[in-house]
Structure formats: C-alpha cells, structure tokens
Amino acid sequence: MSSEAAFISSLRALATHPAARNFEDDCAVLELGGETLVLTHDMMVEGTHYPPGADMADVAWKLVAVNLSDLAAKGAEPIGVLLGHMLGNGDDAFAKGLAEVLGHYNVPLLGGDTVSGKGPKSHGLTAIGRATHVPVPSRTGAQVGDALWVTGELGGAMMGLEALQRGESGHTAYSHPVPLLTEGQALAPHVTAMMDVSDGLLLDSFRMAEASRVSIAIDSKSAPIAAPEERRMEALTWGDDYQLLFTLPAGEEPPVPATNIGQVEPRGFAPLFLDGEPLLNSEGLGYSHN
Amino acid sequence: MSSEAAFISSLRALATHPAARNFEDDCAVLELGGETLVLTHDMMVEGTHYPPGADMADVAWKLVAVNLSDLAAKGAEPIGVLLGHMLGNGDDAFAKGLAEVLGHYNVPLLGGDTVSGKGPKSHGLTAIGRATHVPVPSRTGAQVGDALWVTGELGGAMMGLEALQRGESGHTAYSHPVPLLTEGQALAPHVTAMMDVSDGLLLDSFRMAEASRVSIAIDSKSAPIAAPEERRMEALTWGDDYQLLFTLPAGEEPPVPATNIGQVEPRGFAPLFLDGEPLLNSEGLGYSHN
Structure with a gap:
C-alpha cells in the first residue's frame, strides 16, 4: 500500500x-x-x-x-x-x-x-x-435486479477542457459544471443508490458496485456521450461531468430525464462488467481521487 | 486598500x-x-x-x-x-x-x-x-460599564515557540494549544461578549471594542503573563494563546478562573486605551490575520 x-x-x-x-x-x-x-x-x-x-x-x-x-x-x-x-x-x-x-x-x-x-x-x-428525503441516498444501496441510470451525457468536461486548451473562450462543461440539485431532490425518494459522476462513469460505477457489494453490468453503447463516437471510451473514463448515477428497481421510470445504461447483478467475478467483460480493478477506469 | x-x-x-x-x-x-x-x-x-x-x-x-x-x-x-x-x-x-x-x-x-x-x-x-446557550456569545456585545476578563496567561505560545526554536522537545503552548471548551460553555450564559485570543490580547481587544462600538481600557500590569516581566508587551501582542477574552457586568464574578484586566467605556477617542494611552489603529497590536 x-x-x-x-x-x-x-x-x-x-x-x-x-x-x-x-x-x-x-x-x-x-x-x-x-x-x-x-x-x-x-x-x-x-x-x-x-x-x-x-x-x-x-x-x-x-x-x-x-x-x-x-x-x-x-x-x-x-x-x-x-x-x-x-x-x-x-x-x-x-x-x-x-x-x-x-x-x-x-x-x-x-x-x-x-x-x-x-x-x-x-x-x-x-x-x-x-x-429533503430520508433515508439519504448513498452509493451503498444498489440492489440485485435494479437498473442503472445516468443523467445527461458523459465526456462534456473532456471536450470542454480541450476547447479551453485550444484557446476558445466562454463557459464549458469543464469550467462551469452544473450541480444537479433539482434532479437529485426529485430522485432521492426513488433511488436505491445514488452518487455523482466526478471521476469517470466507469470508475464511479465500479465504486458503487464495491460499496453495494454487487456487480454492475454496463452496456457502453447505451451511455449518452457528448463526444465523437470514436472517443466513447475516453468519455466514459473522463471525470468532471457531475452527472448523477443511480439505481432504480427494474421497471421504474426516473422522474427526471436519464438513460438506462446497465443493471445490477449478484456479486460475481468482478465488481464491474463492461459489455460483458469483467473489470477486476479500478486502474484506468477514471482518474485518481486526489 | x-x-x-x-x-x-x-x-x-x-x-x-x-x-x-x-x-x-x-x-x-x-x-x-x-x-x-x-x-x-x-x-x-x-x-x-x-x-x-x-x-x-x-x-x-x-x-x-x-x-x-x-x-x-x-x-x-x-x-x-x-x-x-x-x-x-x-x-x-x-x-x-x-x-x-x-x-x-x-x-x-x-x-x-x-x-x-x-x-x-x-x-x-x-x-x-x-x-449550549442562546443567544450565542459574540464579540459585539460588550456593554459600557462591563469588566474585561481573560482566562489563563498570555505569552505562553511565544515562549513555547522559542523553546522549540532552541531545539527543546515536548509539547508547548505553541505546538499544543488547548481549546477552552469547558470554560467557554460555563461562561456562555454569563458573558456579554466573548472571543478567543488568537492574534494577541491587544489586537483582539481592539477588535472586540470595534465590533461592540465601545472603548476598552486595559491595565497592562494586571494581565497575567507566562513570560519574563521585561517581555510583558510582547506577551500581550503575541498571538496563538487561545485564552478566552470576555466581558461581564461590573461586580459579577466569572464561573471559571480568570483575571479582570480592564473595563468597557463609552466609545471615546480610540477603540483601545492601554494604561490610559489611546491606541487609534490596530497596527502593531498583534499579528496579521492571514
């Protein structure tokens, strides 16, 4: 260590x-x-x-x-x-x-x-x-059979940083992230688990699976991205997007716009399965915490 | 500015x-x-x-x-x-x-x-x-006629830093200040104003006077110091002692050990009078806030 x-x-x-x-x-x-x-x-x-x-x-x-x-x-x-x-x-x-x-x-x-x-x-x-709702949602509550959802698009902060690096001015998703306060309050009574995506969709999903002692299976193609298709994996491992990642019982629709990107499974071989492939450790799934 | x-x-x-x-x-x-x-x-x-x-x-x-x-x-x-x-x-x-x-x-x-x-x-x-008591004490409440008190001794942190600088080891008032939680709770129902002495007795008294829109008169000789007598003024302008500085109505005794070092007067020529001398600005009375 x-x-x-x-x-x-x-x-x-x-x-x-x-x-x-x-x-x-x-x-x-x-x-x-x-x-x-x-x-x-x-x-x-x-x-x-x-x-x-x-x-x-x-x-x-x-x-x-x-x-x-x-x-x-x-x-x-x-x-x-x-x-x-x-x-x-x-x-x-x-x-x-x-x-x-x-x-x-x-x-x-x-x-x-x-x-x-x-x-x-x-x-x-x-x-x-x-x-505004108790119990307060946490990342530990994902239940086997739940669906995994995410608000908005991933990769916007990555594109925003690149725009800034090219010298473009103005507010970007990188410089001006938007905390989803209204959405979080609307979701709190419904979700079984919730967290914000601060360090990358895959890393944060991995953490939710670990905290909830389940496995999470993600269909990478279903995740909405704010980046060119060829950069999909980057968008899913880039941080700073501050979307909300949450689980709902199967069949339940969220009260705010969101996309179903996977589901919660019994704890298997790995915490995270991406398009069926087990991801055993969090290395490379997002960026480091500090 | x-x-x-x-x-x-x-x-x-x-x-x-x-x-x-x-x-x-x-x-x-x-x-x-x-x-x-x-x-x-x-x-x-x-x-x-x-x-x-x-x-x-x-x-x-x-x-x-x-x-x-x-x-x-x-x-x-x-x-x-x-x-x-x-x-x-x-x-x-x-x-x-x-x-x-x-x-x-x-x-x-x-x-x-x-x-x-x-x-x-x-x-x-x-x-x-x-x-533990409302209204919560503040530095703004000193009333004309109140007595000014301070717990403990001033200058201990100054002596402690010098001991460290000489290479002495062990805990000093500089390295291990003691927050006076019990004393603060005992005092809260009685005081008209209270603050901790973080930046020097004179500077913090000046600030209490300004915040309370009064003048405070301090008798420098009455303040207990944890330093040699010839360093009295340094002890009263050194910070980091974390004693409690407070005001009580005249004649009232504090519920914890403390020393009466002055009194609150109508706002006069200066916020602070030290042994009768007006101190018009806070320059040199303690150390800078940042």
Missing part, C-alpha cells in the same frame, strides 16, 4: 462516527434536532485541479459547483458554504466568480478563512445542506 | 446571511431544526502557519485545536470536523496527531478530502458545534 493509501486508510479508521459515511468518498450525514444535515468538503489545488493561469472566476465556480454536486447526489438542499482561500493573483476574479455561483444557486457564504502562502494556491469549500 | 483587504471586503459583502456573523472573524451561527449550529473553518499553510519540517503531529493538533477554540468562544460543544488535507511528507505523523487530538476532545472526524499538490502544504478544518 502506498503511503498515501495508508494515510487515507488511517483517516477512514478515524472516521467511525455513524455520520461519517466513508471518508472522502461520501458526504457526512448528521441527524440534528429533527433535521438531517449533509456535509461535504472538497479542495482544489493550483497545478492539480486547475492549471496555473486559469481564470480564477472559473475556479471559484467549480469549487462551489463540485461541492453542491455532492449535496445533489444526496437529494440535499444547500444551506450555505464556508470557504478556505489562499490569497493571490486573481482574487478579484475569484470573488466575482464566487458571487456569481453563490447567487446563481442562492447559497449563502456563511464564513471561512483567508490565508497567505507561497507556492501553488489551494482552496477548500465546505458545503452544508439539509436532506 | 490593499488587494487582499479588498478581496476580504468583497467576501464580507457576500456573507450577508444572518448566520454569517462576520466573515473570517467570527463563526457562523445557524438555527436549524430547534438547534443552534456553530460552524468555523480555519486553514494552516506550511511556511505561513508552521515552519517547513515541523512535526506534522503538532500541526494536526493545532489545526483541530484552533478550530475547537473558535467553538469554545461560542460556548459550543463540538459535533465533528471535516478535514481538507494536502498529502505529503509527514502524513503518518499527521494521522497520529489527528487521532490524538480528536480522541482527546472526543470529536469525530466526519469527512473531508485529501489532495495532491506541489509546493507548500495546506490544510483546512471545518468544525461543527452545537450551541
């Missing part, structure tokens, strides 16, 4: 409170005074999650959007966010982007911290939401 | 929700389901908040302790924390220190994120607490 994997394991060993579902992979879900709080924290680091010189307004949008997407996958309604921000070049743009995304989703900034530092900038966001 | 000050102002302009008391300077206080939540987020950056090569177990302790201290100043009981952590050298020690401090204060790790990055490491922590 790498030292990073060992470290994350040690954090998971610490995170044993019932509210701590699965450190890093899942939101915390906390019962409090008759409400159910959903809490998530994601960081973005210059050079890792965005290139040096990126438009900091886009970084602010994405920082908020990816955290709200975690709430969306829980069917939660955002209450507010706390920001941790390293000061630096582009702060004016960052403030503008932050105001834009918080205004767009009507989410208040509740507090936070600004710090000075040398070297690459880092930014953290804690999003706090209120569950 | 510097670009950093402008940025922080723009965040404050965004943080207008009633729960967002004063961005960065104060915890968020959120009514939810009959409970009152207190939320805070502080970051620590290598090279800014701790020297490269520091014992990462100490960094983990301090990261948690300074956030719990924010909860202490609200009389809040911790519910849990979310961690944002940049992976790197010393992660084993960090995990050990984190387990130690969370175990010591019986606070669960609820979730978070780990990230890779090049350059100085940064770490963020969000602490979530439940108010």
Whole structure:
C-alpha cells in the first residue's frame, strides 16, 4: 500500500462516527434536532485541479459547483458554504466568480478563512445542506435486479477542457459544471443508490458496485456521450461531468430525464462488467481521487 | 486598500446571511431544526502557519485545536470536523496527531478530502458545534460599564515557540494549544461578549471594542503573563494563546478562573486605551490575520 493509501486508510479508521459515511468518498450525514444535515468538503489545488493561469472566476465556480454536486447526489438542499482561500493573483476574479455561483444557486457564504502562502494556491469549500428525503441516498444501496441510470451525457468536461486548451473562450462543461440539485431532490425518494459522476462513469460505477457489494453490468453503447463516437471510451473514463448515477428497481421510470445504461447483478467475478467483460480493478477506469 | 483587504471586503459583502456573523472573524451561527449550529473553518499553510519540517503531529493538533477554540468562544460543544488535507511528507505523523487530538476532545472526524499538490502544504478544518446557550456569545456585545476578563496567561505560545526554536522537545503552548471548551460553555450564559485570543490580547481587544462600538481600557500590569516581566508587551501582542477574552457586568464574578484586566467605556477617542494611552489603529497590536 502506498503511503498515501495508508494515510487515507488511517483517516477512514478515524472516521467511525455513524455520520461519517466513508471518508472522502461520501458526504457526512448528521441527524440534528429533527433535521438531517449533509456535509461535504472538497479542495482544489493550483497545478492539480486547475492549471496555473486559469481564470480564477472559473475556479471559484467549480469549487462551489463540485461541492453542491455532492449535496445533489444526496437529494440535499444547500444551506450555505464556508470557504478556505489562499490569497493571490486573481482574487478579484475569484470573488466575482464566487458571487456569481453563490447567487446563481442562492447559497449563502456563511464564513471561512483567508490565508497567505507561497507556492501553488489551494482552496477548500465546505458545503452544508439539509436532506429533503430520508433515508439519504448513498452509493451503498444498489440492489440485485435494479437498473442503472445516468443523467445527461458523459465526456462534456473532456471536450470542454480541450476547447479551453485550444484557446476558445466562454463557459464549458469543464469550467462551469452544473450541480444537479433539482434532479437529485426529485430522485432521492426513488433511488436505491445514488452518487455523482466526478471521476469517470466507469470508475464511479465500479465504486458503487464495491460499496453495494454487487456487480454492475454496463452496456457502453447505451451511455449518452457528448463526444465523437470514436472517443466513447475516453468519455466514459473522463471525470468532471457531475452527472448523477443511480439505481432504480427494474421497471421504474426516473422522474427526471436519464438513460438506462446497465443493471445490477449478484456479486460475481468482478465488481464491474463492461459489455460483458469483467473489470477486476479500478486502474484506468477514471482518474485518481486526489 | 490593499488587494487582499479588498478581496476580504468583497467576501464580507457576500456573507450577508444572518448566520454569517462576520466573515473570517467570527463563526457562523445557524438555527436549524430547534438547534443552534456553530460552524468555523480555519486553514494552516506550511511556511505561513508552521515552519517547513515541523512535526506534522503538532500541526494536526493545532489545526483541530484552533478550530475547537473558535467553538469554545461560542460556548459550543463540538459535533465533528471535516478535514481538507494536502498529502505529503509527514502524513503518518499527521494521522497520529489527528487521532490524538480528536480522541482527546472526543470529536469525530466526519469527512473531508485529501489532495495532491506541489509546493507548500495546506490544510483546512471545518468544525461543527452545537450551541449550549442562546443567544450565542459574540464579540459585539460588550456593554459600557462591563469588566474585561481573560482566562489563563498570555505569552505562553511565544515562549513555547522559542523553546522549540532552541531545539527543546515536548509539547508547548505553541505546538499544543488547548481549546477552552469547558470554560467557554460555563461562561456562555454569563458573558456579554466573548472571543478567543488568537492574534494577541491587544489586537483582539481592539477588535472586540470595534465590533461592540465601545472603548476598552486595559491595565497592562494586571494581565497575567507566562513570560519574563521585561517581555510583558510582547506577551500581550503575541498571538496563538487561545485564552478566552470576555466581558461581564461590573461586580459579577466569572464561573471559571480568570483575571479582570480592564473595563468597557463609552466609545471615546480610540477603540483601545492601554494604561490610559489611546491606541487609534490596530497596527502593531498583534499579528496579521492571514
């Protein structure tokens, strides 16, 4: 086990409170005074999650959007966010982007911290939401016989990044992901399992299968992609799309537009079967968590 | 106004929700389901908040302790924390220190994120607490005629850092600050204003006076210090002590050990009077916020 994997394991060993579902992979879900709080924290680091010189307004949008997407996958309604921000070049743009995304989703900034530092900038966001349906959906609930569904198209962020790299301007699915809050709330009462596709459809499906102790079979051709057909596999392994991946009992139609891309089977030889081929480990199915 | 000050102002302009008391300077206080939540987020950056090569177990302790201290100043009981952590050298020690401090204060790790990055490491922590008394104390409530009190001694962190710099080992007030959770909860029903002394007694008193729109008069000789007498002024302007600074109506005795170091006066010529001398601006009274 790498030292990073060992470290994350040690954090998971610490995170044993019932509210701590699965450190890093899942939101915390906390019962409090008759409400159910959903809490998530994601960081973005210059050079890792965005290139040096990126438009900091886009970084602010994405920082908020990816955290709200975690709430969306829980069917939660955002209450507010706390920001941790390293000061630096582009702060004016960052403030503008932050105001834009918080205004767009009507989410208040509740507090936070600004710090000075040398070297690459880092930014953290804690999003706090209120569950609109209990039990709160998780990635662990997929049942044998369920159908696997995904909202929207995969690969949009990949195409968006390439457009940015070609020097095209404007908002793309890469720079301006859209957290599916309304869809998540509509789905929450119906799904047996749900998560957002942050690291690639195949990797996230693999994780859902592992968490639910089932196998998931995906028909790659059925997945809608926002990329040329010859890049289908890339689209299914690229991350950052923030679509919702969920399971429903067979025969049930989702209350929001989505595509049936596979089904849940008894745990077999591998967690994931792609067009009938077993995928035994998650290597190469998406991009690394950090 | 510097670009950093402008940025922080723009965040404050965004943080207008009633729960967002004063961005960065104060915890968020959120009514939810009959409970009152207190939320805070502080970051620590290598090279800014701790020297490269520091014992990462100490960094983990301090990261948690300074956030719990924010909860202490609200009389809040911790519910849990979310961690944002940049992976790197010393992660084993960090995990050990984190387990130690969370175990010591019986606070669960609820979730978070780990990230890779090049350059100085940064770490963020969000602490979530439940108010034990409402209204939740704030720095804005000091009333003319109140007495000003502080728990413990000032300057301990300064002496602790110097001990570390001399190569002495072991826990110091600098490396292992103690959040005064029990004291904060005992004080909350009695105080008119309360905050923790994170950036220096004089600077934080100045801020309390500004927030409460009063003047505060401090008798420097009356403040207990954990340093040689000739370093009294340094002890009163050094940060990181995490004592509780609070005001009580005149004649009232605090329920925990503390020292009366001054009083609250009508807003006069300056926010702060030190031994009768007006201190008009906060320059030099403590250390900078970031």
